[in-house]
Amino acid sequence: MKTTRRSLVLTGAALAFVAGIGLTAQPAPAQAEYPEKPISYIIPFGPGGESDITARLQQPFFKEKFGQDLVISYKPGGGGAVGWATLNTLKGDGYTMMGVNLPHIVLQPQQKDVGYKTDDITMLYWFHYTPDAIVVTDDSPFKTLQDLIKHAKENPGKVIFSGSGKGTAPHLAQVRFDKLAGVKTTYVPFKGTGASVAALMGKQVSAAMAFTTVAANYEKTRLLAVAMEKRHPRFPDVPTFKELGMDIVSGAYRGIAVPKSTPEPVRQKLTAMIKAVNEDPAFRKKMEEGGFAVVDYAHGKSADDFLSSFAKSVTASAKEAGLLK
C-alpha cells in the first residue's frame, strides 16, 4: 500500500510538472496586428515528402518577414484527399491554411467520390511547380532524348518508365509522351518519387518519368528533357520537350488554400504575405537550386484563370490517357 501511494504521488507530480511546462509554453501576449499568433500550415501528406520540404523552406522566410511561426502539421491519406475534404470544416480565421497540389485537386474529384469538389477549394496562391522530366542514370546508354525515342521505336513496350503512382502527373506525362513521340513504352507505378528513383538507380527500369528536382537532389542522375516553356536555369544544357517538337509543359503544382469561411480581407492579407515570401530573391534562389520552377498566380483573377485553363488541359490529357471516362 505504501509503495502504491508513493508511486501514485510520484506519477501525479511528474504529470503536473509536464502540465506546468505546457502552461508556460503558451505563445507570447498578442501584438495588435495580424498575424498575432502562429499560423497553422497543414500538409495533406506525410512528413518528409516534397510538400513538406517546400513548407520547411518557406518557414524561415515567413518568420523573418512577419514575426510568427508557421506551424506545420500533417493530415495524410488518400493521396491528399483526406486533407482537402476536411479543409472547409476548419476555422476560417486567417490562422489556418493548407497546402494544395495539382493535378490532384482537379483529377481526384473527377475520378471518384473523394469528399470534395475542385470548386470547394479557396485558392490563395500557386507558388511553384516541379516540372516533369525524364531522368536517367549517368551511365545510361541514352545520351539524348532522341536515343531513347529511337530505342523505343525499335523495341515497342521494352522501354520501361518508373513513376510515382497511377493517374498522377508522371503517369499523365508518360501517356502524353507516348502519343507525341509515337512510341509505346511501359509504365510501372511506384510508391512515391523516392521509390521510383531507387528503381531507376537499381537498373530495374530504363528511365524514370519524374521531376527536375530529382536531378537536383540525387547524384549520378541526369535529365533528358524537361516539360517547361523555357530551359530550367539550373540545367541550361537540358532541352525542353517543346524544342524537340513535343508540346509537353506540365508538372506538379503546389499552392496554398484556406477554408471557405475565411473573410475576403483576411484572404487578401494572407495572399500578400505568401506573395512576399515567394518574391524574396533569396527564397527564389533556394527554389531554383532545388530544381523547382517558381510561379506566381495570386488570389483572384490570376489564380482563377490559371486553374480553369489548367483543369481543361489536364482533364483532356487524362481522358486521352484513359484515366477518366
Add this chain to the structure above:
Amino acid sequence: MAGLEHLLAALTPINLAFALFGVVAGTVIGAIPGLTATMSVAVLVPLTFAMPTSSALILMGAIYTGAIYGGAYSAILLNTPGTPSAIATTFDGYPLAKKGDGDYAITIACLASVIGGLVGALALMTLAPPLSQVALAFGSVEYFWLAIFGLSLIAALSEGSLLKGVAGGALGLLLSCIGVAEVAGDVRLTFGLQTLLSGIQIVAALIGLYSIPVLIDLVAQPGHHLQVDSGSRGFRLGEAVRYLWGDKINTIRSAVIGTVVGILPGAGGSIASLVSYSEARRTAKPGQAYGKGEPGGIIASESANNATVGGGFIPTLVLGIPGTPPDAVILGALLVQGVRTGPSLFTNQGEIVYTFIWGLILATILMLPTGLFIGRYAYRTIITLPKALLVPAIAFMTIIGSYAIRNNISDVIIMIVLGGLGWIIGRFGFTASPIVLGLILGPIAESGFVQAWTIGTATDDRFGMFFGRPISIAIIVFTLFTLLSPLVLARLQKIKEQAHAD
C-alpha cells in the same frame, strides 16, 4: 577506426547533451502507443534548422534510436507495440511480464537494443558505400518474396490452428487493400464510407488489435494486471547479461538482419524484427519456448529493430534514398539545411558524417543507463498503479495516440472497432498477429508483385523475373526452409523414435 578526431567533435558538451536528451525524449515518446519514431523526429525538425548539421543529425538520430527502444516498454507491459518495430517484442515480452518477469524482460530489451544499435552504427561507419549497393540490388521482386517470407511467419505464430491463422492472415491482407490503391488508382473496399478512404492505418490497427483486448479482459476481473513476486530485485542485470552471452549467436545474427533490412528502402523496424524473430524461432534450441516467454524472442526483435537505425542511414546518406520512414523526414531536414547526400558526402563533408556517426554510437551507449532507469520507473508505475486508474489511463493513451498518427478521428474509431472485433474473434481462436502481419506486409507484397509483373511482361521474361534473380532465389529457399524444417525435423524425430522402439 575512421576519423578518431571526429570522436572528439562528437564529445563536445553540446553534442553530448543532445545525445542524452534525444535518447531520453525518444524513449518516452516511443513508449506511448501511437507515437512513432517518425513522428518524434518530425517534431524536432524545426529546432534543427538553427543548429550545425552534425549536431542536428545527432539529435535526430538519438531520438530515433530512443523511440525504437521505447516501443518495447508498452510491448512488454501492455502487449501493445509502442512503435510498429516492437510487434515481435510482444510475442515473448508480454508472456514474460505475465509470469512476473517484466523487469527482466525490460532489461533484456535494453541490452539487446544497445547491441543492435551499435552493430548498425558500426556498419554505417565502416561499410556504408559498399553496403548501399545492397539497397539497389533489391528490386520489386525481392520485396515481394521478402513479404511472402514474412507472411510465412503466420504458420509459426498460429500454433494450434493453422487454418485460422491463414484465414487471419488473408483477412489482414484484404484489410490492407482498403482505400486508394497505390498501384492502380482505384478506390477499393470503402463501400462508400469516407472514413475508410485513407485505409486502415497500421499503427491504429496495432493499438486496436493488441491493446483493446487486453483492456477488455483487464476490466472484466478484479486482481492485478501483472503479478509481482517479491519486492525490489534490482535490474537483474547480471542475469540478463548471462542470458545474452549464452544466446550470443541470436543477438549478433538479429543485429545483422536488422542492419540489412534497414538498408532496404521502405523496410523498417517492423519487418526487421519480424524476420529476425522468425529466424530465431526456426533455429531455437530444444527447450526454448518461443511464444511463451522466451527471452531470446525479445533479443531477436529488439536487437534487429535498433540495428535498422544505423542500417537505415546507409542508403539515406549514400544514395539520398530513405532506408526507413524516419529517414525520409531526416532527409528532408538535411535538404533544408542545404546538405546534399550522396557518396561524395562521405568524402567531401566527412567531418559532418563521422561526427554524427560517433554521436549516434554515443547516444546508443547512453541508452543503456537511461534505458534501464526509465524502464525501471515504467515498470514500477504499471505494477503499482491500481487497475481503476490503469485501465482509464491506457484507454486514454490509446485514444490520444491513435488520433495523433494522422490527426484524424477516424483512426481512433477504427482502432476501437477493430479492437472490439479482434477481441471477439480472438475468443474463438483467431489471434491478432496473423491479421497484423497481413496488414503490414500486404502493401509491400502487392506493389512488389504488380511492379515485377509489369516489368516482367514488358521484358517478356516473367518467369525469369520472379524466379531467376539470385537474391530472390535465396529468399525463396529461406521461406521453404522456415516452413518445412519443423515438419521435416518432426518426421525425422518420429523415425528415430521408431528405430529405437524396434
Add this chain to the structure above:
Amino acid sequence: MPTEPRSDTGGAVVSAILIGVACLVIWDSMSYMDKDSAVFPRTFAGVLIVASAAYIVKWLLGRGEAGPGADTGSLPRRVLLVGIMLGGTMAMPWIGFIGAALPVFAALTLVAMYDPWTRFRVLVYPLIGIAIVLGFFYLFREVLQVPLPTGDLFDS
C-alpha cells in the same frame, strides 16, 4: 478443463462470416477500373474462402479445435468499456478533446473499480486522473504540436 474437446461452434461461425466477407470483397472488385487493382483482393479473398471452408469442414467432421473456455469475467463491464471509449471519441468533434476525455476517464475508472471506495481513493484518484489527462493533453498539443480537436460547442 473439460474431459472431451468442446465443439468449436463459435470458430465455425466466424469462419462462415469470413467467407461472407471474402465474397463481399470479390463483389467490390468487379467495379474496379484498372484490372491490376483486382488481382490482389481476389487472390486473397480466395485464400480466405479456402481456409475458412476447410475449417468448417474440419468442424463438421467433428475435428474442430477446442472452443473457448467458459467465460469468466463480467460481460457488462467489457461492453461498457468499449461503449464508453467509442461514445467519447465520436463526441469529440462536438465537445472537444478535454470535454470528452475527462468524462471518459472518470467513467472508465468507475467501470474498472473493484476495490471499495475509501476516503483516500475518492480524493486521490480523480486528482491523478485529471493530472494524467491534462499532462498528456499538454504534451501532445504543445510539445508534439498535434492539433487536438476543440469542440464546436465551445467555439465562438
